[in-house]
Amino acid sequence: MKKLMLSTLLAASLAGPAMAETLTVGVAISQTGALAPFDAPVLEGVHIAVDEINAAGGIGGNTKIELIEKDVRSDAAQTSIAVQELADQNVSVMILPCDADPALAAMGVVSSAQIPAISTCASSPTLPVLGGDYMFANFPGDNVQAAVSAKWAFDQxxxxxxxxxxxxxxxxxxxxxxxxxxxxxxGTMLGQATYTIGQQDFSAIATRIAALDPQPDVIMTSAYEPDFPSLLKALRAAGVESQVIGSDGIDSPTTFSLGAVAEGLVFSTAGHATEGSPLEAFNKKYEARYGKAPETVFNAVGYDLVKVLEAAVLESGSTQPQDLRDAIANLENVQGATSTITYKGTTGMPVRQVSLVRVTEGARELVAQPTPDPSLIPEPRMR
Known part of the structure; x- marks a missing residue:
């Protein structure tokens, strides 16, 4: 009887595991609070990718993905607490909030536990530099986006x-x-102004700009909701007609509902659907799942993140944190919904396409999808 049991176990081990291994992903993001307009759409895209992969049997046909989700409420302290709880549950990889500041609040836990972590859409190039070897981003860097938008502005x-x-x-x-x-x-810098997050009145800044002679050709800001709509309205009310360039933080339904004040606004973002593109295909999946067209690219960014995790498991043949960390750091040309994604040769900030989009009659108009000029990309600035 013992010989039969031994031979059965040996045969099973040679045939592979009887049960599929699971990739356990800790998701500590902002489902509520100020960052929810970004993290909540990302999570929808994450669910689409996970369900798609699991329905096909899992990564490589045998490794299912399990999500353990925690709402960090857009709070840095709560992010640190949630990440520690996830580390205690022995997750293989973590997903962190869409901003460098709360993501960095988790760096002590991430480094100590040696579990790779990827921010949903933080774009500060300082994130992986300050966060250490286990911290990654999932979005075009601020310095890369700025290089693309500044080059476009100069060319105009x-x-x-x-x-x-x-x-x-x-x-x-x-x-x-x-x-x-x-x-x-x-070019020349005519001036600069600073504001406080959550500031409601931008009339003083708008009045100061309106008094400039000459007027600025272009005004650039990375303000986001709820600050950006108030800022833009104040500028136009003061008679400032300069070209305004924003960033990915305003890729939201609010921007496209502002009417005439947003007309002609240009912003940088992670992608724009063109005919036959992977993003167009993703948008169809999203509509089939949620019964409406996506209102922001952040849905697709969540899908991209899971495709990176899938590629890391396939590359390493493992779900162990250290193996995944090393695999992510060496990934090249992973096909996401928005673009291809490469980490090899970087500090943890991915190389990926940047799209410039113009608001035209309340809809998106693609301006350009240029390849960033490496010689123009500024070095990360440490605060």
């Missing part, structure tokens, strides 16, 4: 620039990169 003949930023978060300092590139190309 915009020479005099004005920047509006907040020192309160890493993300809202993107305009500093923008003006660095514009001046490197030969």
């Amino acid at each position: 003949g915009y020479r005099n620039g004005y920047i509006i930023y907040s020192p309160d978060t890493q993300y809202t300092t993107m305009p500093v990169y923008f003006i660095e590139v514009l001046t490197k190309l030969g």
